[in-house]
Amino acid sequence: MIYYKKFLKSAEVGSNFYGKLITFLQFIVLITTIWGVDYFQYLTLLFPYLSFKYGQMIRRHLSSSEQKPLFHS
Missing domain, CATH: 1.20.5 (Single alpha-helices involved in coiled-coils or other helix-helix interfaces)
Structure with a gap:
């Protein structure tokens, strides 16, 4: 949950659509590496x-x- 809030803050910094998309993809990669999925x-x-x-x-x-x-x- 801490990671998610951190990535939401970084997504707010990149206010354009591509910035949010890239941070969302980074968050997905982070989750998959943590869970090993x-x-x-x-x-x-x-x-x-x-x-x-x-x-x-x-x-x-x-x-x-x-x-x-x-x-x-």
């Missing part, structure tokens, strides 16, 4: 899968939109 490893395994999946969807959408003209002249 590999949640962070699961997250790092999940991110490439999601980016690959959505990248395929975006590429498919782009290739299908190239074949069909948007505006009929």
